[in-house]
Amino acid sequence: MSDDLYQQAILEAARRGAENRRLDRPDGSSTVDNPLCGDRVTMDVCVRDGRIAAVGFRTRGCALCQASTALLADAAVSREPGTLARAEDEVVAMLGHDGPPPAPPFDTYAMFMPARRHPSRHTCVRLPFDALRQVLADATDGGSS
Amino acid sequence: MAALRRQFPILEQCDLHYLDNGATTQVPRAVLDVIVAHETSHRANVHRGVHRLAEAATEAFEDARATMARFLGAADKGEIVFTGGTTGAINLVAHAFGNRLAPGDEVVVSLLEHHSNLVPWQMLRDRRGVVLRVLPITGEGRLDLDNLGRVVGARTRLIAVTHVSNVTGAVTDVARVVEAARAVDAAVLLDGAQAAAHGPWDIPALGVDFYALSCHKMFGPHGVGVLWARRERLAAMDPFMGGGEMIRTVTLERTTFADPPQRFEAGTPPIAQAVGMAAAARWIEALPREACHAHLARLTGRLIEGLAERARTRLIGPAGLQARMPVVAFATAGIHPHDVCQVLDSHGVALRGGHHCAQPLMDHFDVAGTTRASLAVYNDDGDVDAFLTGLDDALGRFR
Numbered sequence: 173m174s175d176d177l178y179q180q181a182i183l184e185a186a187r188r189g190a191e192n193r194r195l196d197r198p199d200g201s202s203t204v205d206n207p208l209c210g211d212r213v214t215m216d217v218c219v220r221d222g223r224i225a226a227v228g229f230r231t232r233g234c235a236l237c238q239a240s241t242a243l244l245a246d247a248a249v250s251r252e253p254g255t256l257a258r259a260e261d262e263v264v265a266m267l268g269h270d271g272p273p274p275a276p277p278f279d280t281y282a283m284f285m286p287a288r289r290h291p292s293r294h295t296c297v298r299l300p301f302d303a304l305r306q307v308l309a310d311a312t313d314g315g316s317s
Numbered sequence: 318m319a320a321l322r323r324q325f326p327i328l329e330q331c332d333l334h335y336l337d338n339g340a341t342t343q344v345p346r347a348v349l350d351v352i353v354a355h356e357t358s359h360r361a362n363v364h365r366g367v368h369r370l371a372e373a374a375t376e377a378f379e380d381a382r383a384t385m386a387r388f389l390g391a392a393d394k395g396e397i398v399f400t401g402g403t404t405g406a407i408n409l410v411a412h413a414f415g416n417r418l419a420p421g422d423e424v425v426v427s428l429l430e431h432h433s434n435l436v437p438w439q440m441l442r443d444r445r446g447v448v449l450r451v452l453p454i455t456g457e458g459r460l461d462l463d464n465l466g467r468v469v470g471a472r473t474r475l476i477a478v479t480h481v482s483n484v485t486g487a488v489t490d491v492a493r494v495v496e497a498a499r500a501v502d503a504a505v506l507l508d509g510a511q512a513a514a515h516g517p518w519d520i521p522a523l524g525v526d527f528y529a530l531s532c533h534k535m536f537g538p539h540g541v542g543v544l545w546a547r548r549e550r551l552a553a554m555d556p557f558m559g560g561g562e563m564i565r566t567v568t569l570e571r572t573t574f575a576d577p578p579q580r581f582e583a584g585t586p587p588i589a590q591a592v593g594m595a596a597a598a599r600w601i602e603a604l605p606r607e608a609c610h611a612h613l614a615r616l617t618g619r620l621i622e623g624l625a626e627r628a629r630t631r632l633i634g635p636a637g638l639q640a641r642m643p644v645v646a647f648a649t650a651g652i653h654p655h656d657v658c659q660v661l662d663s664h665g666v667a668l669r670g671g672h673h674c675a676q677p678l679m680d681h682f683d684v685a686g687t688t689r690a691s692l693a694v695y696n697d698d699g700d701v702d703a704f705l706t707g708l709d710d711a712l713g714r715f716r
Contacts (some may be wrong), residue, residue: 177659178714209655210672210679210686232685234653235715296655 176286177293182239185283189238193245195228200311204303206295211237215245215303217311224248224256224308229300236287236296244300247277253308260301267294318612321604322695334666334703339483339644339673339691341533342514344597348537351596355589362585364562378588381595382578388598389528389545390519396551398544398578399586403510404433406529406544407477409581410506411437413554414527418474420446425468425476425503427452427460428681431483432674434508438477452478454681457635458485465497473503480528481511484673484687485634486617486644488512495524504550510534511642514693515610517602526550532590536693537597541590544581551577558583609694616692616701617643623705629712633687643692646673652715654688660714664707666700 198216205212216228227245231238248256259278265271266285273282287293322328324345328335335343355377361370363378379394386394400406415438418424424438424447442449450468453461460478469476476498481488491507498505506527512518513530520528527550531542556563556574560583565573574580618638624630629650635641649657654670661668671686672679679686690704 178656183715208671210676211653211655212685234655236655237653290659293655293659 177290178235179283179286181283182235185239185242185280186235187238189229189231189240189242192230193228194230195226198226198228198311200307202303202307202310204299204306206233206237206299208292208295209234211296211299213237213241213300213303215241215300215307217304217307219308219311222252224251224253227304229303231300233299234293234296236284236293237299240281240284240297241300243278243280244304247280248304251277256301256304256308260298260305263297263301264294267297318694318697322697325695328695332665334664334696334700336690336692336696336700336704337667337669338514338693338696339511339534339689340669341539342536342693343695344536344538344593345600347600348593348596352538352589352593355592360589363588364579374588377592378586381591384595384598385543386545388517388602389543390517390521391545392521393548395576395578396545396548398546398551398581399591400529400542400544401540401587402531402533402542403508403529404437404531406527406542407434407506407508408437409544409557410477410527410529410546411441412557413581414475414504414550415441415445415447416555417553418445418447421448421472422474423448423450423470423472425450425452425473425478427478428454428677429458429460429479429482429485429487430477430675430677431479431508431510432676433510434477434479434506435677447474448472454678457487458482458633458678459487459635459640460489460494462490462493462497465493469497469501469503471501473498473501475504475506477506477527478508479511480507480509481515481642481644482634483511483644484646484675484678484689486511486641486646486691487635488640488642490640491523491525499524511644514601515642517598520545521547532594532597535594535597536600538590538593541587541594543594546577548577551581554581556580556583560584562586604694613643613692613694613696614638616696616698617641617645619698619701620645620690620692620704623701623708627708627712630708633682633684644689645691646687646689648682648684648687649712652711654686656715657688657708657711660711661704661707664703664710666703666707668704 195216203214211233218226262274359373361374504526509530513535528545533539563583633646658670
């Protein structure tokens, strides 16, 4: 039911995800679109010593997409890129295969468990992962911090 | 209209307020029965077999062609080409007609088009060096026909525009389009996907050359549609696809092709679907047309008024009821269309949210997408009430 889907935690995260938090001088940026609905997420990153030092974003999407973007930006800082890949796998498993919530610090994604019943919305949650994965593949490490 | 609604099993089975008719209409029992009867009594391939099932299937298939000709006002059933739908029909024209164009020839489309009537022409442009000209729209989402003279010129070979917009619901003033085309000896293609359910139409009388429609938006099955084209247009075109059914003779060296319409129907066609489409056309023909139009206009008016009464909603389309179909799209400030649709789904209301395969139009209106309520004859005041109640819920949640 939407009553579950649009719980307060998601709405609050969505409000943060709706803000324009682009970085001034990112090491890389990437924009991805959801061809099904036209949603768009732009992610910026700064990378230092092989770890994500800062994440910026701008979204044009639904509440789930915005909330996921905000959560991902929070959780990704100071992580290695490989950690993000594991977290994305865990989110996919949670949504599509009734898996448990992701391990910390991505356990905040548990708020999306009601979206399990709405497969058409899973891509909304995953879109920021697509953007971040893409930018990390292209970004140049900014060096020692 | 209550009796009419009861003809649709899916509407009886569940507490559903189905307002996504612009994407797919539901199917009445009469059409379902015809499809089942065909598949259980006459299922066979067409045009080749000599056994009794093949004969019966061929007769049913060709009867369906005749029915669709009548539905579209065509005297010649040979002008009916069965396709997979509107998209298939337009792609057929974009290849078979488009391949006759020379570099520098121009095709006119509009900002209002569904991707199905834009992307095939972009692909033709890239394939053949054809120039694509784009007709703008008015503020309320109609074709800006006052600008026809600026985009239609001596090199125009085709004007391909929508009959009814799948976003704004605006009905095209076809006579003005045809007049502009005839002045430069260009052809006209109409995308009739959103108009088909509101037929029957007299398409030849409109003066156009090509008309494309999908059955699933006119109370019939998915996977079948029609390209109507004037016989001389079909006769002048080479095949789009090759295979069985569309040949006259084949040797290892060369092939000669069948006459239209078979020339454009390579492979086994969607037979039961075509039979079902004819049943849907007959079902539409039997409707009390004026009463249906009045019913839909009244419900459309309620939708538009309901939106006007609510802050944070913006109608994308004409505010009046003249020359518009029951397709009502709107933007909601601070709420994404998918979230509106999700909340409305919890009220049993089925809507469509997103770009509606019209991304250039969304860019024009500076929105990521819109929410769309689209009506069919079986909708009633209860559906509109549920929509407005659900919309209030959505607006309240996302303050």
